[in-house]
Structures are given as C-alpha cells and as structure tokens.
Amino acid sequence: MYNAAEAVIIIAKALNFMSEHSLELKGSLFPLSVLHCTDVSVSTLEPLLSAKLAQAPGFFYQAPIVLNLQDCQQVPDFVALKHLFVDLKLVLVGVTGASPTIKAAAQQAGLAALQAGKTTSAKTNEAPQAAVSPQQLAPSTMDSKIVEQTVRSGQQIYAKGADLIIKGAVGAGAEVIADGNIHIYGSLRGKAIAGASGDTSKRIYCFNMQAELISVAGNYWLSDSLQGEFWGKPACIKLQDDTLVISELV
Amino acid sequence: MAKIIVVTSGKGGVGKTTSSAAIGTGLALAGHKTVIVDFDIGLRNLDLIMGCERRVVYDFVNVINGEANLKQTLIKDKRVDNLFILPASQTRDKDALTKDGVERVLTELAKEFDFILCDSPAGIESGAMMALYFADEAVVVTNPEVSSVRDSDRILGMLSSKSRRAEQGLDGIKEHLLLTRYNPERVQKGEMLSVEDVKEILAIELIGVIPESQAVLNASNSGQPVIMDKDSDAGQAYLDTVQRLLGETVPFRFLTVEKKGFIKRIFGG
Numbered sequence: 001m002y003n004a005a006e007a008v009i010i011i012a013k014a015l016n017f018m019s020e021h022s023l024e025l026k027g028s029l030f031p032l033s034v035l036h037c038t039d040v041s042v043s044t045l046e047p048l049l050s051a052k053l054a055q056a057p058g059f060f061y062q063a064p065i066v067l068n069l070q071d072c073q074q075v076p077d078f079v080a081l082k083h084l085f086v087d088l089k090l091v092l093v094g095v096t097g098a099s100p101t102i103k104a105a106a107q108q109a110g111l112a113a114l115q116a117g118k119t120t121s122a123k124t125n126e127a128p129q130a131a132v133s134p135q136q137l138a139p140s141t142m143d144s145k146i147v148e149q150t151v152r153s154g155q156q157i158y159a160k161g162a163d164l165i166i167k168g169a170v171g172a173g174a175e176v177i178a179d180g181n182i183h184i185y186g187s188l189r190g191k192a193i194a195g196a197s198g199d200t201s202k203r204i205y206c207f208n209m210q211a212e213l214i215s216v217a218g219n220y221w222l223s224d225s226l227q228g229e230f231w232g233k234p235a236c237i238k239l240q241d242d243t244l245v246i247s248e249l250v
Numbered sequence: 251m252a253k254i255i256v257v258t259s260g261k262g263g264v265g266k267t268t269s270s271a272a273i274g275t276g277l278a279l280a281g282h283k284t285v286i287v288d289f290d291i292g293l294r295n296l297d298l299i300m301g302c303e304r305r306v307v308y309d310f311v312n313v314i315n316g317e318a319n320l321k322q323t324l325i326k327d328k329r330v331d332n333l334f335i336l337p338a339s340q341t342r343d344k345d346a347l348t349k350d351g352v353e354r355v356l357t358e359l360a361k362e363f364d365f366i367l368c369d370s371p372a373g374i375e376s377g378a379m380m381a382l383y384f385a386d387e388a389v390v391v392t393n394p395e396v397s398s399v400r401d402s403d404r405i406l407g408m409l410s411s412k413s414r415r416a417e418q419g420l421d422g423i424k425e426h427l428l429l430t431r432y433n434p435e436r437v438q439k440g441e442m443l444s445v446e447d448v449k450e451i452l453a454i455e456l457i458g459v460i461p462e463s464q465a466v467l468n469a470s471n472s473g474q475p476v477i478m479d480k481d482s483d484a485g486q487a488y489l490d491t492v493q494r495l496l497g498e499t500v501p502f503r504f505l506t507v508e509k510k511g512f513i514k515r516i517f518g519g
Contacts, residue, residue, distance in 0.1 A: 152407025171403040
C-alpha cells in the first residue's frame with residue numbers, strides 16, 4: 001500500500017559552475033516520503049490517502065511526496081493527481097520507478113523523474129490490513145546522547161550519529177563531539193564539534209560560551225576569534241554560507 | 251567501616267601532603283583512629299611533614315611484597331593518639347604498587363581504622379591512579395590559579411571514571427574542594443582566582459579554604475602538622491575543614507582582606 005516512512009535518498013548531480021554572480025549548485029541529500037499504490041487513479045487514491053492522513057493530522061502537512069509507479073502500466077492523469085495533492089496539502093515533487101513512457105508523461109506534467117538510490121521494498125500486492133501501523137509512521141528522530149554530569153578536562157565524548165546533550169559544563173581541555181547538534185546547559189570552556197560527519201545544518205547551543213574551539217562540519221573558530229560580544233554569554237553557533245555565525249540565545 | 255579518603259590534585263606542589271598531614275591529624279584529634287598512607291613512592295615526603303622521618307624502618311612497598319607486616323611498618327604518632335603513618339618507599343618507583351597489593355593493604359587497614367587517608371602523588375599516572383582507585387571520598391587540593399584548577403578538573407574526571415566505584419557502578423566518589431594558598435588581598439587585586447571563580451569552574455562542594463600563611467612553611471620545617479598550630483590562621487582553617495569533613499556546618503573564615511587597625515595603618519605591617 002502506502003509507506004510514508006520509507007525515505008529515498010535523492011542524489012542530485014552536483015554541478016558547480018561559477019559566474020560573475022557566483023552561482024553555486026551543490027548536491028544534497030533529502031529524506032522524502034514515497035507513496036506506493038497499485039492504482040494511482042484519483043478516484044482510488046483520494047479516499048485511501050485522506051484516511052491515511054487523518055491518522056496523523058498535520059504530520060504530512062505540505063510534505064514533499066514521491067510517487068512510486070513501479071507497478072503502474074498505464075499513464076496516470078498527472079494533472080488530476082497534482083490537483084489532488086494540492087487539495088490534500090501535499091506537494092508532489094516527482095515520480096520514481098516509472099517506465100520510459102510514464103516518465104516522459106510525468107516530465108511533461110512538470111514532475112521530476114527520480115532515480116531511487118536504495119531500492120525500496122514495494123508492498124504493492126499486500127492486503128490493505130497489512131498497512132503500516134501509526135507507530136511505524138512516527139518520524140525517525142535522531143538519537144540523543146545525554147550526559148548528566150560535567151565533562152571534565154581530558155575527557156572526550158562522542159555522540160555518533162546523534163545529538164549530544166550535556167547537563168553540566170564542559171571543562172577546559174575537554175572535548176565534546178557529535179554528528180548532530182550539541183546542547184550544553186553549563187559553561188562551554190573546552191572544545192565543541194558539531195556536525196562531525198559533515199552535516200552543515202547542525203548547531204551548538206551553550207549556556208555560557210567560553211570555548212577553546214567551536215566547529216560545525218569542519219569549520220572552526222579558536223578561542224581568540226570568539227572573544228567579544230558573546231564571550232561568557234548564552235550563545236548559538238551555526239554555519240551560514242560556509243561561515244560560522246554566533247548569535248545570542250534569548 | 252573505614253572511610254577511604256584520597257587527597258589529590260593532579261598538579262604538584264599545591265599542598266597535598268601538607269593537607270593530608272593536617273587533616274589526618276585533625277581527624278585523630280577528633281577521636282577517630284586514622285592512618286595516613288603515603289602513595290608517593292620514590293618521593294617520600296609525608297614522614298618529614300609529620301616529623302617521623304627518623305623512625306621509618308619498613309615501608310608501604312615492603313608490606314605489599316610481604317617483606318614486613320603492617321604492625322612493623324605503621325608509625326605511631328608521638329603527639330596524637332589514634333594517629334598512624336604508613337610511609338612510602340624512597341628507593342622504589344610507582345610501579346612497585348599493584349592494584350591487588352594496594353587492595354590487600356587497604357582491606358587490612360580498614361579492619362582497624364576509622365579513616366584511611368591516601369596522600370596521592372602528583373600527576374595522573376599509575377601512582378595517582380592507585381591512590382584514588384579505592385577511595386570513598388576525595389579531597390581535591392587546588393590553588394587559586396588557572397593551571398591548578400585545570401589539573402583538578404582533570405583529576406575530577408579521573409575520579410568519576412577510573413575509580414573502583416565508577417568501574418563497579420556504585421555511587422560516585424564524594425568530591426570535596428580544598429582551596430589552599432588563598433590570599434584575599436591578591437584576589438582583591440585581581441591577581442588570583444576567587445573562591446567563587448574556582449567553585450564555578452570545578453562545580454564541586456567546597457570543604458575548606460586555607461589562607462596563604464607563613465605558619466605552613468614553619469610547620470613543614472619543624473615536622474609538625476600545621477593544624478597543631480592552633481593560633482595560626484592556616485591551622486584554624488584546617489580545623490574547620492576537618493569539622494566539615496565530619497559532617498558539621500562551619501562558616502568559612504579568612505576569605506576577605508583583614509582590615510588593618512589604626513596602629514598597623516600608621517606603622518605599617
């Protein structure tokens with residue numbers, strides 16, 4: 001039937017070219033919900049989809065959806081489908097698994113034809129009662145590693161594939177590293193490295209910023225550059241246009 | 251059940267041995283049977299501070315190696331009842347201590363004593379790790395300056411990860427901050443970290459503040475624990491510290507600059 005939890009990784013082909021306005025095209029990865037259904041006619045899809053959305057109202061609000069047309073033989077009415085998605089407050093961004101003819105029709109209708117990276121297990125032939133339970137539909141949140149006490153000098157903590165939350169302070173000479181965001185509810189006197197695996201959207205939050213080093217996705221600042229307005233204050237550090245930006249935590 | 255207290259700091263020269271001698275003597279004066287164990291193998295100092303250097307026959311390493319028993323090795327203090335010293339070996343190095351050996355000696359001491367005070371060597375190597383491994387409580391001796399505070403922070407990290415209590419998942423070691431060589435005048439001038447600064451950085455409970463005092467050096471030179479010099483500020487501050495260690499609430503003294511009297515202002519001093 002319909003499996004929203006399945007996310008397909010879309011790899012946009014990176015295309016870098018420079019002009020006088022320094023335009024940049026970069027490849028990025030996004031999670032997208034993929035819709036599977038044996039019959040993609042508006043009349044079949046509309047009641048099924050409405051019922052599914054009613055289970056988690058708001059969760060799919062304006063969610064980008066990719067239509068899996070693996071088992072589709074006939075060319076669907078893409079214009080009608082687009083209207084249906086608009087009515088249901090969803091955004092149909094493209095199709096995947098389509099035959100060349102259907103793909104052409106989809107592109108005519110202004111939809112992207114997406115190449116599935118990892119093949120998703122299509123459950124098109126299963127009976128409706130085998131549909132995904134609401135629990136399985138729950139958003140796949142990132143894990144968190146929680147440290148209850150103060151991180152002392154010389155200690156190193158790494159939250160692999162997770163956010164890092166520290167209740168105490170991070171002492172001078174201590175290192176806290178996370179693939180996700182870092183939250184420090186005490187003073188940050190040591191090093192904090194967020195987005196360690198390269199995720200540029202990650203941030204560092206701390207209650208009192210006196211860091212030796214802060215880094216987001218490999219971009220770092222040393223203590224010297226941190227002196228000034230935000231020193232000793234609650235602060236948020238993020239990456240904006242490849243530059244670290246500090247702002248006050250209000 | 252004996253309580254094992256480690257006196258540690260990470261950094262050297264901050265007053266671990268002076269504090270061990272003073273606190274140990276204070277606990278004995280309060281009527282608790284106390285032994286101070288010198289873990290600083292190869293750099294034996296505690297016997298000097300305690301003034302018993304001429305009575306050392308056997309040492310800690312001899313006991314661990316089974317060359318002497320505790321009864322032969324322990325030195326009884328001549329001034330204070332209930333006070334004993336287990337001296338370190340001066341001819342060996344830190345590797346002479348083994349975890350099993352230390353545990354055996356501490357277990358045996360625990361049968362007889364109320365308090366076992368472990369005077370840790372400086373550093374974070376095996377010697378210091380041995381001293382803190384079996385501890386129930388820790389007195390972290392810190393001077394009000396940045397390098398000492400950072401080293402104390404490091405040792406606090408070790409206490410919460412490398413000790414027996416941490417490894418066995420028991421309640422953590424109870425940590426106390428002992429600030430030594432505190433000079434309110436220099437704090438006021440901004441030349442020294444204040445009590446509040448240090449407390450804020452280390453985030454552990456303060457057990458005592460010992461003022462910088464000539465009495466400490468005098469005491470060391472004469473082999474008399476400074477706590478026995480009851481007229482001195484440092485001696486009184488250690489007495490307060492011992493009371494707090496025993497669970498009493500005592501207000502902190504010697505934290506502010508003493509106001510000079512009229513005579514002193516005229517004639518200086």
